[in-house]
Amino acid sequence: MSGITIDNVRKEYDSDAGTIRAVDDVSLDVADGEFLTIVGPSGSGKSTLLRMIAGLEDITDGEIRIGETxxxxxxxxxxxxxxVFQNYxxxxxxxxxxxxxxxxxxxxxxxxxxxxRRVESTAEMMGIGDLLDKKPNNLSGGQQQRVATGRAIVRQPDVFLFDEPLSNLDAKLxxxxxxxxxxxxxxxxTTSVYVTHDQSEAMTMSDRIVILSEGTIQQVGTPAEVYAEPVNRFVADFIGSPSMNFFDVRLENGVLQGADFDYEIPSGLASTVEANRTAENLVLGIRPEHVSVDTEGEETVTATLDVLEHEGSDNYLYLxxxxxEWTVRVDGSTRFEWGESVEFTLPAEHLHVFDGETGENLVADEGATATTDGSSVTASVRE
Amino acid sequence: MSNVETTGTRSPSRWERLFDRSTRELLVGMLFAAPYLVLFSVFLLYPLLKGLYMSLHEWNFLEPSKSTFVGLENYTRLLEDPAFWNALWNTLEFVGLTVPLIVGISLVLALGLNKELVGSRVLQFVYFSPYVLTVSVVGIVWAQMFAQGGVGTQYLGWLFEGSPLNSKFWAMPAIVVTTVWWQAGFYFAVLLAARQNVPARLYEAARLDGAGPWRMFRDVTLPHMKNALLFVVIASTIFQFQVFGQPYLMTKGGPVGSTETLVYYLYELGFQTRELGFGAAVGYTLLLILVGVSMLNYVLVGTNDE
Structure with missing residues (x-):
């Protein structure tokens, strides 16, 4: 078995509109036996990167090593x-x-x-032992997927590459x-590189996740890291479902001023933002599940409930x-009525403040983790 | 309250009262099929049955009602007629040379021009374009090329003396070349479409599985093109068995009957010697051969089991 080293790899295509850079100077180490997921929207270059590792695409520049080779x-x-291919x-x-x-x-x-012997033992492992004499067209999507995976496994490779292998299956399967x-x-x-556009697949399956956008790596980290400490707004927006709430704000005297509310944030957080910012305009981010409707003894934001979605264990409030506009996830047992005013607080340890120009998370090491005292942000609705 | 209007139950129309639902569907279906059935009956079924009827008679061209029933006599006469065997042999020779050449050349062209190369679109048009010509144009042009002093004859002068169309040995190959030039473009287009339908992912999977160009062709391309190839073989075989225009325009069946094909022979019987009953027997024999060839093709090349 082997790890993979990707060194300053670039992939360019010539087109009528000029040169298109699909993968731009990507460097990455995949450890031996690691399950690494490359995630990103359509056109981010994730499949191109995978295909370069496979050898199905030439490399414009840079170097790929599998093991030492x-x-x-x-x-x-x-x-x-x-x-394993998307359509098997x-x-x-x-x-x-x-x-x-x-x-x-x-x-x-x-x-x-x-x-x-090898084919039969792999087929048993994949639960397709009784399908060996059938043709692919006589199999269901799930069975075809197992055959495609079995075909990869039976070769006992050093590296598995998965190109959106589950995207043709129904949700349950x-x-x-x-x-x-x-x-x-x-x-x-076995070292595995898995490409998907589905962030929940990436979050649940991977040892580490690579988030790619427009051919460049945005962040590499464990699922917990990319969730809790997104380095920029793109990652914060891409990881998590429903996605993070974002609000355009300005910082004045330790208070984040939004269009319809003001936040006073802890002084440490404010000074970190001041020290790192490149622009006046900022973006405040908080995940729906981190907004707290448990408001006892806190200053709160008040908003009106427009839509309520019941999802069994959780309720989604659209306020x-x-x-x-706010999206808030609360426990399924919490009851609200349509049109009701809902008060909520924004715990400081879950706040993210992004630079309005660069999109960088100014408190990547601070906001989500720095305010360890558990203090909440003091918030007030702007009159 | 909803502003959606509800409609009440309406009483059945006369048409609905007269027939139950399945009968109505049957009648509507027949109505749609009727135009084709009329054309099929008039232009296909009637001539087919009339031809069979004629083949069992000594047909009187001027007064059909005075035709005499001869049973299978026309067919037994056919088996003893050396001119029929000569025409059958010539037809088999023509089909045996033309079909493999058409299939081979169109397959090579389809595989070669499948790639996105500079000029491949132009070449696709160039290779297809002869097919839009009529047989009369093709026959006359190639007859001139292969005539004494023609362009083709000049280039290939080292192969034969004078015009190949006057050579008992070379006349048939000249007609074969003409036919392949004329028709390969159509089958090339069919095979190119089939080749372009092979999913690119399969070639990638095959590359990862260690397949080289030959294995990819054998294990990915050919199985996917099987149905198209089957069509090309059957369609071109059936078409070539009916060859008439090229020998008619280029050699008049000569020299010494060396390019007289079955349909040409049939034409001579029908339109020159007026032996319509005998000619119909030749036509029916050709039909039986074609049915046999089609069935043989299915058996040999196989049917679609995917």
Missing amino acids: VVNDIAPQNRGVAM ALYPHMSVRQNMSYGLKLTTDLGSDEIR RLHMRTELQRIQDELD SNGDT
């Missing part, structure tokens, strides 16, 4: 990687058994008995396959005061 000029089949890419005229054994026949000198893939990865302990 530089693989820039090594053919895909000789890189020790196996890939199973050979439709071959049986499941033939699909799974095809790569072994072409790239190894294993005898047919050994190939059969997707959840099930997530845990299946995690179980398999735990069992095999507004003036032109400012």
Whole structure:
């Protein structure tokens, strides 16, 4: 098994509109046995990066190493990687058994008995032992997904590459396959790079997450880190569902002034913002689940409940005061009525303040974690 | 209150009272099928049955009512007629040379021009364009090229003396070349469309599985193009069996009957010697051959099981 090292890798395409830089100077280390997820919106370059690791795309500049070997000029089949594609890419005229054994026949000198033994044991592991003689078109989406994964596993590669493998499945099956893939990865302990646009997949499956936007890495960290300490507004917005509340604010004398409310923030936080900011305008961010409706003894923000969504264990409140709209997640047992005024506080330890120009989180090391005394922000509704 | 208006139950129309639902659907369906059924009956079914009827008679061209029933005599006569065997052999030779060349050339062109290369669109148009010509244009142009002193004859003069169209050995190959030039473009377009439908992901999966160009062609491209190839083989076989225009325009079936094909022979029987009953028997024999060839193709190349 091997880790992966990506060194200043760049990928450019020529088009009628000029040169398009799909991946821009990306450097990344994937540890041996790690499950790393690359997440980002469409066009962020995540699949291109994965395909460069696989050898399906040439590298414009930079270097990729698998283990100690530089693989820039090594053919895909000789890189020790196996890939699971979004639409599975199973050979439709071959049986499941033939699909799974095809790569072994072409790239190894294993005898047919050994190939059969390996295919059958992998098929058992994937729960598709009884499907070996069927053709892919006779299988359900979930079964095809298992075959595609089995085809990758049976080759015992150094690295697994997954290109949005669950996105064609229905929601329930997707959840099930997530845990299946995690179980398999735990069992095999093979280095895995997983590409998805679904942040919840990334959060639940990964050892670490890479958030990519417009070909550049925004942040690399554990799911907990990227959730709690997003380095910029893009990451804060992309990670978490529903996404973070954002409000344009200014900071005057330790008070964040929004369009329809003012916040007084702890002095330490205010001075951190002052020290790091590059612009007057700032953006305040707080996640829906961190807004607290437990307001006893606190100064509060008051807003009117426009929409209430029941989701069983949670309720989602969509509130507004003036032109400012808030999304708040509360416990499912908390009851509110439509049109009701709701008071809430904004715990300082969960506040994020982003630079209005650069989008950087000015309190990445402070806001979410620095105010360890648990003090809440003093807030008042602007008259 | 909702402002959606509700409609009451309306009483059934006369049409609805007369027929129950399934009968109404049947009648509507028949109404839609009727125009084609009329055309099919007039232009296909009637000639087919009339041809069979004629083939069992010694047909009187001027007074059909005075035709005499001869049973299978026309067919037995056919089997003993050396001119029929000559025409059948020539047709088989023509089909045997033309179909593999058309399939091979159109497949090579489709695979080659599938790539996004500079000029590939222009070449696609160039290769397809002969197909839009009529057989008369193609026949006349190529007859001139292969005539004594024609362009083709000059270039290929080292192969034969004079015009190939006057050579018993070279006349058929000349017609084959003409036909391949004329028709490969159509089958090329069919195969190019089929090639472009092969998902690119499969080639990527095959590359990761260690497949080289040959394995990719064998294990990805060919299985995906199987149905299109089957169509090309069957369609071109059926079409080539009916070859008439090229020998008619280029060689008049000669020299010494070396390019007289089944349809040309049929034409001679029908329109020159007026042996319409016998000619109908030749036509029916050709039909049976074509049905047999189609079935053989299905058996050999297989049917779609995916």
